[in-house]
Amino acid sequence: MEKVPVRQIIITGNWKMYKTVDEATQFVQDLIPQLTESQIKIYLAVPFTAIYPTCEIAKNSQITIGAQNMNEADEGAFTGEIAGRMLKNAGAQFVILGHSERRTYFNETNQKINLKIKRALLDNLQPTLCIGETIQQRNSGETEAILEQQIQECLEGVALDDVKKIVLAYEPIWAIGTGKIAKPDDVQKTHHFCRELIAKKWNKEIADHLTIQYGGSVHPDNAADLLKQEDIDGLLIGGASLSVESFVKIIKLTINKLVNIHK
Ligand code: PGA
Numbered sequence: 001m002e003k004v005p006v007r008q009i010i011i012t013g014n015w016k017m018y019k020t021v022d023e024a025t026q027f028v029q030d031l032i033p034q035l036t037e038s039q040i041k042i043y044l045a046v047p048f049t050a051i052y053p054t055c056e057i058a059k060n061s062q063i064t065i066g067a068q069n070m071n072e073a074d075e076g077a078f079t080g081e082i083a084g085r086m087l088k089n090a091g092a093q094f095v096i097l098g099h100s101e102r103r104t105y106f107n108e109t110n111q112k113i114n115l116k117i118k119r120a121l122l123d124n125l126q127p128t129l130c131i132g133e134t135i136q137q138r139n140s141g142e143t144e145a146i147l148e149q150q151i152q153e154c155l156e157g158v159a160l161d162d163v164k165k166i167v168l169a170y171e172p173i174w175a176i177g178t179g180k181i182a183k184p185d186d187v188q189k190t191h192h193f194c195r196e197l198i199a200k201k202w203n204k205e206i207a208d209h210l211t212i213q214y215g216g217s218v219h220p221d222n223a224a225d226l227l228k229q230e231d232i233d234g235l236l237i238g239g240a241s242l243s244v245e246s247f248v249k250i251i252k253l254t255i256n257k258l259v260n261i262h263k
Pocket residue numbers: 014171175176177178215216217218236237238239240
């Protein structure tokens with residue numbers, strides 16, 4: 001049997017518009033002593049205001065701090081926006097781009113996300129690219145076509161060496177924050193489809209090493225079944241990442257995946 005390629009497992013907490021500086025720093029302080037397995041990467045996408053202070057606390061830990069969005073320009077007169085190099089200088093190492101809440105509420109298109117991805121890479125921030133279909137698209141059998149278009153357009157013109165740095169997060173929009181869970185088998189098929197697509201459009205080596213996370217109503221009681229799937233290399237967690245207790249529960253379940261891979 002072919003050996004399973006080792007991909008970096010990443011568990012990301014996406015805090016959205018939650019947590020003050022005090023709450024964020026307290027969370028990181030409480031989380032650090034509970035992390036026991038250093039092969040799993042723990043990412044926290046915190047609000048902009050919490051980047052610098054949480055980085056200070058997370059310095060010598062396995063926690064990587066990142067942002068949830070950025071502007072595609074280097075700098076400029078864009079009131080209220082934030083540049084990648086500002087995030088980087090504050091200590092961020094990654095940035096979530098193309099989250100469905102950005103697409104839905106802030107009209108972000110694949111073309112805009114593509115510009116943001118290129119800018120993030122120039123600023124040495126690792127992009128986590130979110131893709132996913134609506135319930136209508138799913139019901140009309142368009143899921144794969146939509147994901148293909150999102151991957152193609154969001155990564156248009158990104159150099160081969162840079163595609164390697166990206167984390168892909170499949171988040172069916174109908175599963176985000178709704179408590180509706182996609183079936184692990186279905187998610188596996190979709191992740192496999194995305195991996196094959198990356199192999200076809202770029203190459204197999206990149207595809208084999210690409211971390212593909214699943215996101216959408218992940219909780220301690222459904223994480224294990226998702227993590228059992230071969231092509232699910234991590235999770236992007238919203239609501240359940242806001243409490244140390246549930247976040248740590250999910251991290252502990254992820255350790256089993258690591259054990260199975262190395263069997
Ligand atoms: P949820 O959010 O876990 O609360 O569904 C996931 C996300 O938006 O990334």
